[in-house]
Amino acid sequence: MANHSVRISANTPRCAVQLQGQLQLMSGGSRYKYACFPPYATIEFIMTVQFVPKVKVQTDKAKFSESELVTNYVYKNAIVDKQADGSFAVKPFEEPYHFKVDLKVPKVGVMLVGLGGNNGTTFVASILANRNQLQFHTKEGLKTANYYGSVTQSSTIKLGIDSKGQDVYAPFNSLLPMVNPNDFVVGGWDINGDNLAVAMQKAQVLEYDLQEKLKEQMKEIVPLKSIYYPDFIAANQDERANNCFNRVNGEIHTTGKWSHVEQIRKDIRDFKAANKLDKVIVLWTANTERYADVVSGVNDTAENLLESIKKDHEEIAPSTVFAVASILEHVPYINGSPQNTFVPGVIELAENNCTYIGGDDFKSGQTKLKSVLAQFLVDAGIRPVSIASYNHLGNNDGYNLSSPRQFRSKEISKASVVDDVIASNEILYNDKLGRKIDHCIVIKYLNAVGDSKVAMDEYYSELMLGGHNRISIHNVCEDSLLATPLIIDLLVMTEFLSRVTYKKVSDNKYADMYSVLSFLSYWLKAPLTRPGYQAINGLNKQRQGLDNFLRILIGLEPLDELRFEERLV
Numbered sequence: 364m365a366n367h368s369v370r371i372s373a374n375t376p377r378c379a380v381q382l383q384g385q386l387q388l389m390s391g392g393s394r395y396k397y398a399c400f401p402p403y404a405t406i407e408f409i410m411t412v413q414f415v416p417k418v419k420v421q422t423d424k425a426k427f428s429e430s431e432l433v434t435n436y437v438y439k440n441a442i443v444d445k446q447a448d449g450s451f452a453v454k455p456f457e458e459p460y461h462f463k464v465d466l467k468v469p470k471v472g473v474m475l476v477g478l479g480g481n482n483g484t485t486f487v488a489s490i491l492a493n494r495n496q497l498q499f500h501t502k503e504g505l506k507t508a509n510y511y512g513s514v515t516q517s518s519t520i521k522l523g524i525d526s527k528g529q530d531v532y533a534p535f536n537s538l539l540p541m542v543n544p545n546d547f548v549v550g551g552w553d554i555n556g557d558n559l560a561v562a563m564q565k566a567q568v569l570e571y572d573l574q575e576k577l578k579e580q581m582k583e584i585v586p587l588k589s590i591y592y593p594d595f596i597a598a599n600q601d602e603r604a605n606n607c608f609n610r611v612n613g614e615i616h617t618t619g620k621w622s623h624v625e626q627i628r629k630d631i632r633d634f635k636a637a638n639k640l641d642k643v644i645v646l647w648t649a650n651t652e653r654y655a656d657v658v659s660g661v662n663d664t665a666e667n668l669l670e671s672i673k674k675d676h677e678e679i680a681p682s683t684v685f686a687v688a689s690i691l692e693h694v695p696y697i698n699g700s701p702q703n704t705f706v707p708g709v710i711e712l713a714e715n716n717c718t719y720i721g722g723d724d725f726k727s728g729q730t731k732l733k734s735v736l737a738q739f740l741v742d743a744g745i746r747p748v749s750i751a752s753y754n755h756l757g758n759n760d761g762y763n764l765s766s767p768r769q770f771r772s773k774e775i776s777k778a779s780v781v782d783d784v785i786a787s788n789e790i791l792y793n794d795k796l797g798r799k800i801d802h803c804i805v806i807k808y809l810n811a812v813g814d815s816k817v818a819m820d821e822y823y824s825e826l827m828l829g830g831h832n833r834i835s836i837h838n839v840c841e842d843s844l845l846a847t848p849l850i851i852d853l854l855v856m857t858e859f860l861s862r863v864t865y866k867k868v869s870d871n872k873y874a875d876m877y878s879v880l881s882f883l884s885y886w887l888k889a890p891l892t893r894p895g896y897q898a899i900n901g902l903n904k905q906r907q908g909l910d911n912f913l914r915i916l917i918g919l920e921p922l923d924e925l926r927f928e929e930r931l932v
C-alpha cells in the first residue's frame with residue numbers, strides 16, 4: 364500500500380496536491396487521514412474535527428456538552444375545524460420536546476448509483492476540485508473551485524439583528540456541525556464501465572482546463588458493476604450497458620434478483636470496511652426508470668416486496684433493488700430521479716428497519732422556479748389558469764427521456780409541483796371555478812445543446828375584472844452544475860439529520876425522526892412524504908422549515924419577520 368502523504372491541519376488552506384486516484388478516508392479518533400487502497404493511489408490528510416460552536420446562543424434552552432447538544436423546544440401549532448358556514452374553529456396547542464444533536468461529525472462514504480453519468484462525474488469533479496482548491500482558466504479568466512448553488516455550503520441563515528436593528532446572517536453550515544463535502548469518500552456503481560475521466564469528457568459539463576486538471580485523478584476511478592433490467596430504462600441506453608454483473612456470456616439475465624440485492628449489500632459493506640467509514644449514504648442519480656406498477660400482493664407491503672424479489676417479479680425495478688439493499692444495510696437511500704422507487708413496500712421496509720429514505724427527483728432548474736413563482740402568484744391572490752412548461756436538452760438524461768415511458772415518470776414528478784399551492788387557496792380554486800391549473804409539460808431531446816438545458820415557461824393568469832397576465836420565462840439550466848450542489852446538500856443534510864434524535868418531555872427515551880426525511884423536500888421535485896400527508900412544494904415554505912429547525916436546535920425561536928424594532932413606536 365503506497366501512501367503519498369501530505370499532512371495538513373484543519374485550518375491550513377488545502378493545497379493543490381497532485382492526486383492519482385480516489386480519495387479514501389481512514390479514521391483515528393477525532394483525526395481523519397486519507398490513505399491508499401489498491402487499486403487507488405491517494406494522499407494522507409489529517410484534520411481535527413472537534414466541534415467549536417461559532418454561533419453561541421446565550422440561553423438555558425440549549426446545553427452543549429463535549430459530545431452532544433440538548434435543546435428544549437415548545438412546538439406550537441393549531442387544530443383547525445372548518446365549519447359548515449365557512450367559518451373556522453381554531454384551537455392552538457403546544458407540545459414540549461427535547462432534541463439531541465450528536466456533535467461528532469462521522470466519516471461519511473457516498474455511493475452513487477449512476478456514478479459515470481453527467482451528475483455523477485460532475486459531483487466527483489466538484490469534490491476533488493474544491494478539496495484541492497483548484498484554479499482553472501475559462502474565457503473569463505482564472506476561476507477557483509467553489510460550491511455555488513449549494514444551500515449548505517454557500518447560503519446563510521438570519522440569526523437576529525445587531526445593535527442598530529440591522530439583520531445579521533451566519534453561514535448555513537456554521538450553526539451546527541455538518542460534514543464538509545470535501546471529506547466525502549466517494550464510490551458507486553454504473554452500468555457503463557468508462558473510467559471517470561472518459562465519462563467526464565463525454566458529459567461535456569466542465570470547462571476544458573478544469574477537465575485537464577482533474578483527469579489524472581478521475582481516470583483512476585472506475586464504477587462498480589451494476590444491474591441492468593432493460594425493461595426499466597429506454598432501449599437507447601442498451602449500448603451503455605457494458606458493466607453489469609447480471610450480464611453472463613454477453614446475455615443480460617433479469618432473474619436472480621435476490622442475489623442482486625445481496626451483491627449490492629456486499630458492495631456497501633466492502634466499501635464501508637475498506638475505507639473504515641462510520642456511515643454510508645446511497646444516492647440514485649442513474650437514468651430515469653419507467654414507473655413500476657404498484658400491485659397488491661407484490662410490492663404493497665415490505666413482506667410481499669421481499670418475497671416478490673425472491674420470485675423475480677417483473678415489476679421490481681433496479682432502483683428498488685438498490686433501495687432494498689441499502690435499507691437492509693441500514694444505509695440511508697436518496698432517490699434523485701422521478702420513478703416510484705419508493706413503492707409502499709419500500710416505505711414500510713424503511714420504517715421497519717428505522718432507516719432514512721428521501722426522494723424523489725432533484726429540483727434543480729425549471730421546477731425550482733415554478734415552486735417559487737406559482738406560490739408567489741397564488742399568495743398574491745392572482746389566479747394562474749395555465750402553465751406551459753417546455754424544455755429541450757441534449758445530454759444522456761434527455762436521450763433516455765425521449766422514450767415515452769421514462770418521459771411519463773418525469774411528467775408525473777413535474778406535474779405535482781403546484782398541487783399544494785392550488786389546495787392552499789379556496790378563493791381562487793374551488794368547485795365552482797375549478798380546482799386545477801392547465802399544466803402542460805414537454806421535453807424534447809436536442810443533441811446539440813448538450814447539458815445546457817433550455818426551459819421555456821409561460822404562466823397565464825387571471826387578474827381582477829377579467830384581465831390577464833402572461834409571464835414568459837427563458838431559462839438556460841446548466842443541468843449538472845445545478846444538480847450537483849443539490850446532491851451535496853441532500854447528502855450533507857441526510858447525514859446531519861441522522862444525528863438528531865428527539866423525545867417528548869414525558870417520554871423516557873430519545874427516538875430517531877420518521878424514516879421519510881421530508882426536510883429534504885427543498886431539493887426534490889416530488890417530495891416523498893409520510894403516507895397520509897400532503898407534499899409541500901413551495902420552495903420558500905420548504906426553506907423556512909429547514910432554517911427554523913436549525914434555529915430551534917441551537918436554542919433560538921423560529922424566524923418571524925415581525926421587525927417590531929422598526930415598526931412599533
Ligand SMILES: NC(=O)c1ccc[n+]([C@@H]2O[C@H](COP(=O)([O-])OP(=O)(O)OC[C@H]3O[C@@H](n4cnc5c(N)ncnc54)[C@H](O)[C@@H]3O)[C@@H](O)[C@H]2O)c1
Binds near residue numbers: 478480681758763
Ligand atoms: N438537473 C439535472 O441534472 C437533474 C434534475 C432532476 C433529476 N435528474 C435526474 O438525475 C438522473 C441522472 O441525470 P444525469 O444527467 O446524470 O444522467 P446521465 O444519463 O448522464 O447519467 C445516468 C447514469 O446512470 C447510469 N445507469 C443507468 N442505469 C443504471 C443502473 N441500473 N445502475 C447503475 N447505473 C445506471 C448510466 O449509465 C449513466 O451513466 C436522471 O434520472 C435525471 O432525470 C437530473
